[in-house]
Amino acid sequence: MKKTAIATLVASCFVATALSAQAQTVSDNEVRIGVLTDLSGIYSAIEGPGALLAAQMAAKDFGGQVLGKKIVITSADTQSKADLSGSKAREMFEKDKVDMIVGNVSTASALAAMEVAEQFKRVSIVTGAASLPITNEKCTPYTVHYVYDTYALSRGTGKAVVDSGKKTWFFVTADYAFGQTLERDTTEVVLANGGKVLGSVKHPINTTDFSSFIAQAQSSKAEVIGLANAGGDTIGSIKQAAELGIMGSKQTVVPLLMFISDVQALGLKTTQGMNFTVGWYWDFNDSNRKFAERFMKEFKGKAPTSVQAGVYSSTMQYLKAIEATKTDNADAVMKQMKSVEINDGLFKGRIRADGKFEHDMYLLEVKKPSESKGPNDVAKVAKVIAAKDATLPLAQSKCKFVTN
Template identity: 75%
Template sequence: MNMKKTVISQVVAAATLAASGQVLAQTISDDAVRIGVLTDLSGIYSAVEGPGAVVAAEMAVADFGGKVLGKDIIITTADTQSKADLASSKAREMFERDKVDMIVGNVSTASALAAMEVADQMKKVALVTGAASLPITNERCNPYTVHWVYDTYALAHGTGKAVVETGKKTWFFVTADYAFGHTLQRDTSEVVLASGGEVLGSVAHPIRTTDFASYLFQAQSSGSQVIALANAGGDTIGSIKQAAELGIMGSDQTVVPLLMFISDIQALGLRETQGMNFTVGWYWDFNESNRKFAERFMEKFKGTAPTSVQAGVYSATLNYLKAIESTKTDDSDAVMKYLKSTPIDDGLFKGVIRPDGKFEHDMYLLQVKAPKESKSRNDIASVVRVIPADQATLPLSQSQCKLVKG
């Protein structure tokens, strides 16, 4: 009798284990974890994120072991060219046709907002690493988006505040005429005014323009101490090049780019950019952990050090995989709950993801080196200030995100 009970128990236990194994297998949709790198591979911001983002994502997958919960990790890529319509259609293609579980990247605000709207509709995770506008986790927030690297609030309270503190109180903005540019101008203007400064005016230019002369002359004629560039990527490079050609760089006015990346400085050269301050969420030469990652990245990416957003792609991808491993599922709600409840410390970034989806971590104020100070092509800046996470992030008490107020 006891023997019969033992046999029955063993059969029930085996059946239970088999059933639980089937349940576990079903927690990974489509029998694989699929990650979509949605970025600007050929447009104005391709050097900022672009192909380097794909390398960073591949490194994260390799470092994780190539599988999660025994399932393959597959990377899919698509080129948005930093255009909202392309970002929206490519995001939908990735989710519907390619069965992607998460998208990472989105280097322009327009493309990020378009893609994250699709992700929200389809209840899929969108980890924004390249775009900057505060609305991503403020009035345009959604339950499936994380803003990973930086935003316009951090740039304003980093670069903007640092320049005002040097005594340069009067500002004129040359602004990219789309959401990012206007948000950056707004956030920086608030810092300037709160610090006792004055905004004398602004002029908006089309994105991807090639002639900045009229805009720069208008800024010059304002007599402001600061000509603030509220643009990015190729537009920032073009603005600075033409400011130098027009003799504005050597005048009493200071040209201040409010968003710069290591790739921008390499394109311009240290002679044109030396002494400029800029704010980043990560810098490759800040500590040993960053340098080790950068060395591995450079081996795979033609000797070019990673930008902050490329490092962000690595961090976002790695932590997404950790969330799947910990929750035993790629269900978006479960993954997001884990990400928002678990502190992040992956060797590159350290902080917490808030209810609004903002990844709150320290930021860094950098200063571009003089040519004689640089030891290599990638040795372009020094960290002059660490901006604590709580100072670099919009207080939740001021948030307009429905996930906070609700």
């Protein structure tokens, strides 16, 4: 063989080896995942410490390492505040060398963290926040919206209530992006199905006294009082409605975003018969129950919320993408996550071009106290909402990364 041919062959082997080594690169020799969530504020029961546990469970179930590199889970408390979320995200990326953040249970905090993640070209998986703009007008190439959004909530709970014959609505709405978007999306559903909106009232987030807001809704004589809020605000609204004697009256209180933790805080006597929409429910099938049983052993007997299950599932999918691409490079990982069907026993569907994880949703009905077999047995699945019906059609997306 001529010397030039040998030299070319050696050079080719060297380049191939170099490319292979580059392809398997893991930054900082560890895969670091940051759980950025509300650990102590108004939404801590929804995501909070349970989300941290879920991420730790995922890392452990994956074997504690990926591509031979240790998986490290860190956390930070946003208290559902946008400025704190943005600064904590920046600190995670700069100081803690985090490769991916997961969580963010309020829209404002999610949008702030997403912006920072895009600047650093790191993956941001939103599991708790709901607003449609996360994968619509505010989409980024590094964001995944995993569990649910306001479009799904309105097409689930809102449509079910209108279809039951209750046509007139009055909204009690949290005065920030999430509440406003949820009211808007539900209004579209109400009007499209022959209903009418008689009015709405806005309240500050984390309000302690809902009496004036609920009284306005009561005086509207609307058949439905739609609660476009979440967490402690939803709990406070329902408690006030009960105190005013609305429960069991001709008016129906409808929480447009609710979790089993809210039902447990309020009790079945107060919430029985209520419908609410979730992206996952612990008692829906055997796979969900097996995961929930493991979670409950570590979490003082409390069943996981849909958001906490979403943290587990999305963390596993992120790690699988690193394993498949042999790198933690965000662009490669995002491309991989969007190229495969997810079916991990908890969630089934696909991550679209806009970052929305399209999967089935579930309309739940709160059980009567006599139907419940234990503290976590709070609801039953009234309807499975097909993914295509629960997700904004991609053709209608305003995401700049979607080509229609």
